[in-house]
Amino acid sequence: MADAVAALPSAASGGPVLDYGNMLAGVLPRGGVAPERLQPEGRLARRFRRAFDETEARRAAGEMGFFALPAARELADRARAAADSLRPWCEAVVVVGIGGSALGAAALRDALLPTGWNGLDATARRGFPRLHVLDNPDPDTVAALLDGLKLDRTLFNVVSKSGATAETAANFLVAWQRLHDAFGLEGARRRVLATTGRTGPLRELASELSLRSLPVPDDVGGRFSVLSPVGLFPAAAAGIDVDAVLEGAAAIVDRCASPELTRNPAGALATLLHAADAEAGARIHVLMPYADRLKSLAAWFQQLWAESLGKAANRAGERVETGPTPLAALGAPDQHAQLQLFMEGPRDKVVVFLGRAVPERDVPVPRPFPAKPALAYLGGSTLFGLLDDERRATAEALRRESRPNMTIMVDRIDARSVGGLIMLFQIAAAYAGALYGVDPLNQPGVELGKALAAGLMGRPGAEPPDVPAPDPRWRT
């Protein structure tokens, strides 16, 4: 189907390329989207054009700063310069943040640094520091990490746009005290870099203590901030080519300049996912990379999609309680865990596979037992050959059961393609917000829980909340 591949990149750009053939009527044995609906006068194409126009208007009004981050050279230069200054002394960077202030750094690290980076020695790391991401204030994790660090050679990058997030603040306070106890005020100061918004408690502290700091732009929200200093500083510190990440992202911004659905890969992705939900009840959107290195990217996507699209009210203020449920899966392990449900369970899912044409390295599968047909047939192949055949076979199996799915391919997992994937999903989230009729940039639903927790913790100004103790009658 000629139109089934949205906006094919030139061979040199390396993708991502979205193949949505397995969403279409005629390709799926039953159901699916009639291809003519995607053509310029088709209903989905027109629906997308409205979403595109709304997104462009908000972008022009300065509300969607993430589009401009690939071109924000000054910000990238500042992040890179701060990272370069660590080279002589730093063995570990610890990002202290949560949600959008943590998941992007982990996604970049896991996708783009050699597998097992933090376990490698300094030579294998080419002198770049280890990169830890501390999000959960789970005492087991925090204590174990801090106990295992060479504190004198560690930089804590505390990341919080608001500067007021309790989990981040608590983890930071624990780290700060350890630094202060070990090295005094000046020594602690030198081992902290704050990435934060223009105002807020962390910005104030950074000014008072003259901490090194990097900005989070006003018009860039947490889950859209990975291409700002929030993600760029830790990535650059660990030696990731952040310019290539930004180049890949810029290429996707260019490819998403068209209001024509089949020429805009983020538009096709968002529109087809939204249509599957709104028209066919497929409200679970699964992202399933076939690469361990992209597992953290799927976790990042899960937060982006959930927090951007799950809303009580639409933009007109009406109560709608809408939004798809994103689900991260991993090929091949989830073929043995979740695929049974995807194949035979309720028809409430769309699976988006994520594959690469070429692996970073491959391992031949030998044939030491030629007389054992159950083993011998694998010999002569490679591990990547098996993994990739499984990805294709799983997509085909779903198709044969009329289970809609799409595939996003990159040539290889590198800085450029990962930058492209990040921007593709971010733009898709913006379009999907418009398609669902909600504001993808806010997250009012997390405020109540935060306020109650602040009250329980006794934050000044926070109401001590009436949180009922568990009722013994309802226990068993």
Ligand code: PA5
């Ligand atoms: O996407 C978001 O806006 C959130 O997930 C935030 O990133 C998260 O709550 C952390 O906020 P902050 O950076 O203000 O500490």
